[in-house]
Amino acid sequence: MTLDEIKVGETAKILKVNGQGALRKRLLDMGLTPKTLVTLQKLAPMGDPLEFTLRGYELTLRKADCAMVEVERL
Amino acid sequence: MRIALIGNQNCGKTTLFNQLTGSRQHVGNFPGVTVDKKEGPVRGEKDMTVVDLPGIYSLTPYSAEEVVTRDFLIDEKPDCILNILDATTLERNLYLTTQLMDLQMPMILALNMMDEVRHNGTNIDTARMEEELGFYVVPISASKNEGIAELIEKIKKTVGEPLRRRKYVEDDPGTLRREGGDFDPCRGSVHTAVHTIAHLIEDNAKRIKMPVRFAAVKLLENDELVRDKLALTDTQQDIVGHLVEQLEQELGTDREAAVVDMRYDFIEALCKAAVVTKGVNKNAARALKIDKVLTHRIWAIPIFLGIMGVIFWLTFGVIGAFLSDGFAALIDAFIGWVDGLLTSAQISEWLHSLICDGALTGIGSVLSFLPTIVLLFFFLSILEDSGYMARVAFVMDKLLRKIGLSGRSFVPMLIGFGCSVPAVMATRTLTSERDRKMTTLLVPFMSCSAKLTIYGVFTQAFFPPAARALVMISLYVIGMAVGILYGLVLKKTVFKGDPIPFVLELPAYRLPSAKSVLLHIWDKAKDFLVRAFTIIFLASLVIWFLQSFDLRFNWIGADADKDGSILATIGKFVAPVFSPLGFGDWRAVTALITGLSAKETVVSTLTILLGVGSTAELVSGGLAAMFTPFTAFCFLLFTLLYMPCVATMAAVRRETRSLRWAALAMLVQTGIAYLITLIVCQVGLLFGL
Structure with a gap:
């Protein structure tokens, strides 16, 4: 499953970051590396973007970008 | 002595810059990009200037801001890197630090927002960090002006004292310090690969004066800009390719992820050793509570529109109108006074008109914008500093995504309905050059309040009362529609290609400081x-001249726009x-x-x-x-x-x-x-x- 598929309040473990170039590098740079735990905090009022907590901080990502991140539910 | 100030977005970089310089700054720009480079002398320090670089998360070759920053560091060789970090999100902020370390330049860390960290019951052992990293780590609170004096002292120490004496093993590009020790940020297979590549390309890097370790890591990460600059031979490229392949096989991951992983592993180890968290993060808990309301599924948008409505009402209505009228009266009084003076001096009529109708009226009409700008930026900087603007971007992002922009562009566009000038000026806070340029192009399509005067006169003259509002609304809607279409076209043409993925941090809510708000207003007003x-x-x-002279450059009188003026002639010529x-x-x-x-x-x-x-x-x-x-x-x-x-x-x-x-x-x-x-x-x- 991918990061856009988890539910609010759920925590998932990152397995792999797909995509390439700027997009992938930016996701990695923000700390979305394999084995990192990510919790979905909430959705924006229009359902997108999503707000996560990881590594002790909050990060907002768009659904389309989240689809690049493969995760497994804990 | 030149200090380069670097840090993530939203870590208090500008505040620190203002504290260091007292805001006596010179604004330059980086060639070719719309990124400001502010430089200013440090208050009370002779020969020390600080350069404010764009807020960045990384040193990739993908964004203009990041390339500008790394080029500046490599080409201009500042005497010291001052890396400022938001200590409340230390792990993420340290990521950039590990990249800056690759540059092997004198560096010092400023841990900002330490007051909040303490308030949250967290303890950061800066002495331990210094020991592990090999450079000074100074706790500060930029907004409260705490720790700045110590920071300056430590900068001087860092520059005066070669890094070697802080146990830095300079001749070994593979280690930062403590060979084989626990806290070498470069470890394991990646360490071996970087080490080998460093030896391989040492001469290439030295030739272009690029730090060897930086070059090696970037090669490993497949950074094309660095690869091209290094001008590797075919053999060298082959060897690098081989090493990378080996590494990827060994780690079961790809080259980019491998390097990032290594960095975060190092950061985790460092934070485990130096950071003790007790209890809950009070600010985060408070932010969570406030966000429950401000980013609420249903209420978020009405609240935002309400806040903007009040700001518009105050800026263009109550206070704004009062200030603008007062200002206009003052200017008129001044012009009247000069007018009287010139009349009694009996100077020639055209010179009189040049001064009163041309120069003074021109300045006056421009100055009448000033109260609007000051008021708007007063409100905007409060929204920005309090952390609310990031929430607006979060809430509104989906609307603007279709035209290739992000939620951050929403506020400038909205201000466009009031006045395009501050709206364009407000694009400065957007994080990428692409978004800034595109937003400035779209803002003028939001019908500004000055045009309302024209609509008012024309609808009154030509349309029955019942239809007037409809005509006006249709104009506003057409403006927005054309803006959206223009945005779509721009996205497919001028701004083609992947935008940098949208990442946004929702910072903790903070009380804006009066000083920062005032400085921001002053900045914009001065600008x-x-x-x-x-x-x-x-x-x-120019317009005065065209209005007041005819084609033979004869003065036709101060009562401008007459039939025979150059302007009228141009008008007649263009009219068909x-x-x-x-x-x-x-x-x-x-x-x-x-x-x-x-x-x-x-x-x-x-x-x-x-x-x-x-x-x-x-x-x-x-x-x-x-x-x-x-x-x-x-x-x-x-x-x-x-x-x-x-x-x-x-x-x-x-x-x-x-x-x-x-x-x-x-x-x-x-x-x-x-x-x-x-x-x-x-x-x-x-x-x-």
Whole structure:
């Protein structure tokens, strides 16, 4: 499953970051590396973007970008 | 001594810069990009200047800001890197630090927002961090001016004392310190690969004066810019390729992820050793509570619109009107005083007019923008500093994504409905060059409040009361629709390619400091005044000249816009071009030209040219001779869409840092206005309107 598929309040473990170039590098740079735990905090009022907590901080990502991140539910 | 100030977005970099310099800064720009480079002397320190670099998360080759920063560091070799970190999100902020460490330059860390960290019950052992990292780590609170003196002391120490003495093993590019120790950020297989590549390309890197370790890591990460600069031989490239392959096989991951992983592993180990968290993060808990309301599924958007409504009401209504009127009265009084003085001095009539009608009126009309700008940026900096602006971006992102922008562009566009000048100036806070440029292009399509004067006069003259509101609303909607279409076209053409993925941090809510808000206002006001007294002033003089002289350069009188003026001649000459749009009358065209100085001028010019005494007469009879209701609508349509006033043009030039770009943007916009009005008019005529 991918990061856009988890539910609010759920925590998932990152397995792999797909995509390439700027997009992938930016996701990695923000700390979305394999084995990192990510919790979905909430959705924006229009359902997108999503707000996560990881590594002790909050990060907002768009659904389309989240689809690049493969995760497994804990 | 030159200090480079670097940090993530939103970590308090600008606040620290202002504390260090007292905001006596010189703003330069990086060639080719719309990124400001602020440089200023450090207060009370001789020979120490600090350069404020763009807020970045990483040193990838993918964004203009990041490339600019790394090029600056490598090419200009500042004496010391001052890396500022938001200590409340230390792990993420340290990521950039590990990249800066690759540059092997003298560096010092400033841990900002330490007051909040303490308040949260967290303890950061800076001595331990110093020991592990090999450079000074100074706790500060930039907004409270705490720790700044110590920071400056430690900067001097860092520069005076070669890094070697802080146990830095300089001749070994593979280690930062403590060979084989626990806290070498470069470890395991990646360490071996970096080490080998470093030896391999040492000469190439030295030739172009690039730090060897940086070059090696970037090669490993597949950074094309660095690879091209290094000019590797085929053999070298083969070896690097081989090493990478080996590494990827060994780690079971790809090269980019491997390096990032290594960095975060190091950071985790470092934080485990130096950071002790006790209890809950109070600020985060508070933010969570506030966010429950401000980013609520249903209430978020009404609350945002409510806040913006109040800001607009105060800026353009109550306080704004009061200030603007007061200001205008002051300016008028001043002009009257000078007028009297000049009359008694009996200087020639044209010189008198040059001073009063040209120069002073020009400056006056520009200054009348000032209260609006000051008020708007007062509110905007409160929204920004409090952390609310990030929430707006979060809430509104989905709306703007379709045209290739992010939620951050929403506020500048909204301000466009008030006045394009501060709207364009507000694009400065956008995080990428692409978004800044694109937003400045779209802002003028949001119908500004000055145009409302024109709509008011025309709808009163041509439409029954019941239809007036509809006409006005349709104009606003058309403006937005054209803006959206323009955005879509731009996304497919000029701004093609992947935008940098949208990442946004929702910072903790903070009470804005008065100092920071005032500095921000001062910054914007100064910026605007400089332009007011240069480009906008010159433009007013040109328009005055065109209005007051005829083709033989004879003075035709202070009562401007007369039939024989150069401007009228130009208007007559150009008028036929506008016949297919429904308003080939030279007076209409001339009014559009004077409208460039400020949009509401369109009305006053028409009043003079039609020889009627007042706006009321214009409404009751004057205009009817020139337009039918339909062609009046066409005229309004063109007024809505054509190029913005001089003050906006100057702001666009300032923010995009390119005269060519600004000029092209204005031409294209006028082209769009022409085309759309042409189609509407011709289709309308076809249907017998």
